[in-house]
Amino acid sequence: MKVLIAANCNWKVKGTDIAIYALSRLKSEVDAYIIHYGRDFARTLALADSLGLSLNVLPKTSHQEIREYYWNADVVLGSFGAGAIGMVALEAIACGNQ
Numbered sequence: 001m002k003v004l005i006a007a008n009c010n011w012k013v014k015g016t017d018i019a020i021y022a023l024s025r026l027k028s029e030v031d032a033y034i035i036h037y038g039r040d041f042a043r044t045l046a047l048a049d050s051l052g053l054s055l056n057v058l059p060k061t062s063h064q065e066i067r068e069y070y071w072n073a074d075v076v077l078g079s080f081g082a083g084a085i086g087m088v089a090l091e092a093i094a095c096g097n098q
Contacts, residue, residue: 003030004058004073006066007080009038015080016044024051033073036060 003023007014016038023032032053034044037060048055058069070076 001030001074002072003032003075003077004069005032005034005055005077006069007038007078009034009041009044011040011043013079014038016040017047018080019077020044020047020051020053024048024053027051027053032056033058033069035066035069 005016005019005023007016007019009016011017017040023030032048033056035058038044045055045057061069
């Protein structure tokens with residue numbers, strides 16, 4: 001299953017580290033992708049590596065082109081740190097992914 005972490009890699013605001021911990025428990029079942037974006041990006045890669053989770057890094061792209069990333073994913077992960085539905089979730093739903 002292709003899983004895309006599409007949120008800004010900011011542990012405090014977006015909770016990207018939570019996504020990494022969760023995906024590491026499913027590492028044999030997922031093909032994980034992450035967009036190269038955010039202040040905690042290097043920390044996120046290091047955490048994934050320490051947990052044995054391989055992340056495929058995608059370049060940051062425009063809002064017009066990010067739909068390609070959404071379309072190619074089976075699951076799109078957005079924010080784990082904020083309680084409200086975010087833009088990533090709305091964009092993914094609009095592209096047909098949840």
